[in-house]
Amino acid sequence: xxxxxxxxxxxxxxxxxxxxxxxxxxxxxxxxxxxxxxxxxxxxxxxxxxxxxxxxxxxxxxxxxxxxxxxxxxxxxxxxxxxxxxxxxxxxxxxxxxxxxxxxxxxxxxxxxxxxxxxxxxxxxxxxxxxxxxxxxxxxxxxxxxxxxxxxxxxxxxxxxxxxxxxxxxxxxxxxxxxxxxxxxxxxxxxxxxxxxxxxxxxxxxxxxxxxxxxxxxxxxxxxxxxxxxxxxxxxxxxxxxxxxxxxxxxxxxxxxxxxxxxxxxxxxxxxxxxxxxxxxxxxxxxxxxxxxxxxxxxxxxxxxxxxxxxxxxxxxxxxxxxxxxxxxxxxxxxxxxxxxxxxxxxxxxxxxxxxxxxxxxxxxxxxxxxxxxxxxxxxxxxxxxxxxxxxxxxxxxxxxxxxxxxxxxxxxxxxxxxxxxxxxxxxxxx
Amino acid sequence: xxxxxxxxxxxxxxxxxxxxxxxxxxxxxxxxxxxxxxxxxxxxxxxxxxxxxxxxxxxxxxxxxxxxxxxxxxxxxxxxxxxxxxxxxxxxxxxxxxxxxxxxxxxxxxxxxxxxxxxxxxxxxxxxxxxxxxxxxxxxxxxxxxxxxxxxxxxxxxxxxxxxxxxxxxxxxxxxxxxxxxxxxx
Numbered sequence: 383x384x385x386x387x388x389x390x391x392x393x394x395x396x397x398x399x400x401x402x403x404x405x406x407x408x409x410x411x412x413x414x415x416x417x418x419x420x421x422x423x424x425x426x427x428x429x430x431x432x433x434x435x436x437x438x439x440x441x442x443x444x445x446x447x448x449x450x451x452x453x454x455x456x457x458x459x460x461x462x463x464x465x466x467x468x469x470x471x472x473x474x475x476x477x478x479x480x481x482x483x484x485x486x487x488x489x490x491x492x493x494x495x496x497x498x499x500x501x502x503x504x505x506x507x508x509x510x511x512x513x514x515x516x517x518x519x520x521x522x523x524x525x526x527x528x529x530x531x532x533x534x535x536x537x538x539x540x541x542x543x544x545x546x547x548x549x550x551x552x553x554x555x556x557x558x559x560x561x562x563x564x565x566x567x568x569x570x571x572x573x574x575x576x577x578x579x580x581x582x583x584x585x586x587x588x589x590x591x592x593x594x595x596x597x598x599x600x601x602x603x604x605x606x607x608x609x610x611x612x613x614x615x616x617x618x619x620x621x622x623x624x625x626x627x628x629x630x631x632x633x634x635x636x637x638x639x640x641x642x643x644x645x646x647x648x649x650x651x652x653x654x655x656x657x658x659x660x661x662x663x664x665x666x667x668x669x670x671x672x673x674x675x676x677x678x679x680x681x682x683x684x685x686x687x688x689x690x691x692x693x694x695x696x697x698x699x700x701x702x703x704x705x706x707x708x709x710x711x712x713x714x715x716x717x718x719x720x721x722x723x724x725x726x727x728x729x730x731x732x733x734x735x736x737x738x739x740x741x742x743x744x745x746x747x748x749x750x751x752x753x754x755x756x757x758x759x760x761x762x763x764x765x766x767x768x769x770x771x772x773x774x775x776x777x778x779x780x781x782x783x784x785x786x787x788x789x790x791x792x793x794x795x796x797x798x799x800x801x802x803x804x805x806x807x808x809x810x811x812x813x
Numbered sequence: 814x815x816x817x818x819x820x821x822x823x824x825x826x827x828x829x830x831x832x833x834x835x836x837x838x839x840x841x842x843x844x845x846x847x848x849x850x851x852x853x854x855x856x857x858x859x860x861x862x863x864x865x866x867x868x869x870x871x872x873x874x875x876x877x878x879x880x881x882x883x884x885x886x887x888x889x890x891x892x893x894x895x896x897x898x899x900x901x902x903x904x905x906x907x908x909x910x911x912x913x914x915x916x917x918x919x920x921x922x923x924x925x926x927x928x929x930x931x932x933x934x935x936x937x938x939x940x941x942x943x944x945x946x947x948x949x950x951x952x953x954x955x956x957x958x959x960x961x962x963x964x965x966x967x968x969x970x971x972x973x974x975x976x977x978x979x980x981x982x983x984x985x986x987x988x989x990x991x992x993x994x995x996x997x998x999x
Contacts, residue, residue: 420834492858492861495860495861495864525883525887526883526884526956526957527883527884527887527956527957530884530887530888530891530957531887533891533895534887534888534890534891534894534895535890537890537891537894537895537896537899538890538894538895540895540899541864541867541894541895541898541899541902544899544902544906545864548860548902548906556906560903560906563899563902563903564903566899567896567899567900567903570895570896587957
């Protein structure tokens with residue numbers, strides 16, 4: 383509708399495949415009317431921002447339904463199916479319910495921090511969408527250090543979770559936030575190292591540049607670098623607090639973690655932010671490893687941003703799949719996994735990638751010769767590494783940690799009934 | 814943020830640093846940074862102090878962006894606001910609740926003198942240095958690549974020394990906090 387409106391105003395025909403010419407035409411329009419430079423920036427910036435934010439907002443609503451239906455299907459349930467066709471109106475009903483609910487705040491909570499935490503948790507996820515390349519020339523902010531910006535913005539989430547947990551003045555919230563911080567600090571390292579492998583190989587930190595590299599050599603990074611993909615996927619699903627690693631809000635252990643005390647739309651923000659972050663991370667994976675808006679010959683027929691959204695949802699399905707099938711880690715298992723498995727693998731991969739880049743630059747062999755060789759070598763090494771780490775480093779099965787970390791001795795008084803059984807000659811439970 | 818990341822519409826002669834938007838942004842960011850830094854010292858509760866410190870780091874990152882050093886700005890947010898502030902909050906949370914307040918201390922006099930001396934040294938150095946003002950710089954030149962070149966070519970020795978220092982600190986921390994295996998089993 384907006385496109386046809388612009389067509390009427392400007393007299394240009396706007397191709398849906400390349401939305402970037404839209405902002406160019408607007409710039410020309412303002413420039414011709416004698417508008418100042420800053421107005422051009424403000425208008426094109428606002429247009430891009432509104433487009434992206436409405437996409438993200440829509441995604442946050444729809445993905446509630448997607449997630450519940452898909453997980454329901456995987457767990458032999460129906461999922462929401464009452465409101466509207468296929469239950470599609472369920473998220474709308476949920477949103478209305480959340481907005482109507484009274485926002486309760488504990489009397490002992492520290493007010494301002496308590497209110498700021500959900501906002502600060504949501505905002506970085508929306509920032510991240512600014513640097514994503516939605517198509518050729520369709521990046522809102524083409525940052526030279528885009529990958530680093532992704533890491534920096536997503537690292538702010540830890541502080542928000544901490545603020546939420548601390549200001550609630552609730553022990554479960556505090557436990558939850560401490561778990562999150564321990565987890566985020568651990569998983570930041572493999573994430574950075576996995577992304578460093580991609581950045582080192584492509585030689586650019588600009589997300590659009592990484593897509594252009596994949597287009598130029600006609601290869602997806604996931605073929606060249608399967609190990610970083612594996613590491614990044616696992617580590618980031620821990621950072622997202624999704625089920626294989628949702629120890630931060632493990633409902634069966636610590637009630638709800640850091641958002642125990644939140645209700646109404648403040649809780650809604652936390653909930654929406656997790657869905658937004660999941661989509662944004664899927665977008666990052668499809669940019670860095672799956673070619674972004676480029677897809678061999680297909681991007682000549684289909685608009686790049688449609689391919690991109692398709693890839694995003696493909697990766698998102700993988701996240702939902704892991705959520706629907708895998709059981710939850712214990713906290714010590716999760717941290718050990720980061721330090722003993724993910725980090726060494728990432729370091730190994732980094733050395734390998736550095737050597738490959740050096741060979742490529744120094745030998746002068748053509749990319750057509752080297753890249754297929756790298757694909758074979760890297761895939762073989764990825765299989766060997768993962769299998770090797772699985773077999774050699776696999777811990778002996780432990781029902782409980784070998785020694786208790788924080789409280790070496792706790793005297794647990796026997797229950798009266800047990801004590802009576804013990805006194806009467808001992809039952810099946812002797813100790 | 815000021816939309817300086819877009820296509821350059823400036824024709825090079827007018828320096829970006831005298832732009833109205835840049836000047837206004839600089840003063841807003843400087844005021845935010847200074848106020849937050851003061852609040853770190855004045856606020857009673859340690860957690861709030863740490864959060865203000867994180868805000869100070871973000872303000873400094875904003876000033877880097879104004880100076881069109883985007884790489885340094887992003888690293889500032891990543892390392893200081895993302896990692897250092899989180900580690901500090903972790904440290905604060907591991908202390909007993911009673912110690913989480915900035916209580917009265919007899920050391921305020923010496924601390925004031927010491928911080929005054931540090932401030933004097935920084936001000937002196939800032940005035941003493943002849944600042945090389947590169948007025949011809951565009952909006953956002955690629956800073957990451959030139960930083961990398963500088964670190965790994967002329968300044969490789971200090972860079973490596975710094976990393977060895979960090980390594981030593983890390984090993985030291987592990988040695989200090991490692992509990993005795995024998996004690997734990999007993």
